[in-house]
Amino acid sequence: MRKTWLGLGIVAAAFAASPVLAQDAAKTIQDGVYTIEQADRGAELIGESCALCHGNAMRGSPAGPSVMSGFFDKWGSKPLSDLYAYISTEMPLDNPGGLAPDDYVDITARILALAGAPEGTETLTSDETALSKITIADKAK
Template identity: 40%
Template sequence: MTRPGARKVAMFLGASLLASAGAGGVAAQGRGTAAGMYTSAQADAGGRLYAIHCAMCHGAGLQGTVEVPPLTGRFVANWGGRPLGELFHYLSRAMPQHAPGALSAADNANILAFLLRTNGAPVGGRELPSEATQLERIRFDAIQPAP
């Protein structure tokens, strides 16, 4: 006889393993930001949105402050190698700080495109999707500084 909570734990562990395997599958597919996953126009739109909704806390140059983290440098180290969907979810529910969740999915995708460009990810020929499930399949590649 199985304990009532054991089935829930088994289902959670199974889902966690599938999620981990899915993340590994993303890496194996090679769909990462290094392949150019946003357009220049999308990043430009994101830059305008950033100036209105984000710069007041993170700074015009994305440098952050003592209380607010920068969106360059260690930002890439923190998010690099993870699915863009994770960052998109965070932006969607926690930002902007003064009105969490107030921006549309398209606005968040544009801001994400701006962050990618600012951190050295190359421009591509297609817009970054604004649907979280599609973004889960795109890896945020760690950007290597130019020599």
């Protein structure tokens, strides 16, 4: 009986370390978590809803601060859900939370592109549980 439990323990440990179970492993924004199409749509939305305060490149204007200056200092090591939640509840200042969730995720994708994160083949989702599994990380670190 003792050998059976030991054998089961070894099999369980092997399964736990298996790459098949690691599919849900944490990602960073450097893993290509958005598509270029999303970032392009986000650029259009930024022009319509954000540029007045932040400029088209999100580098600031006389009316508002830069989003990109110190981006990784402010958001680095945090889950992407934090950035998305902030944008989708606080912006734009004249209509906080007034855009559709897909619009906010497209704007998030554009911000990631401006921050130098590579595009990928998977569409970024507005699901905050999924976004919480993606860490904002600078490629230099």
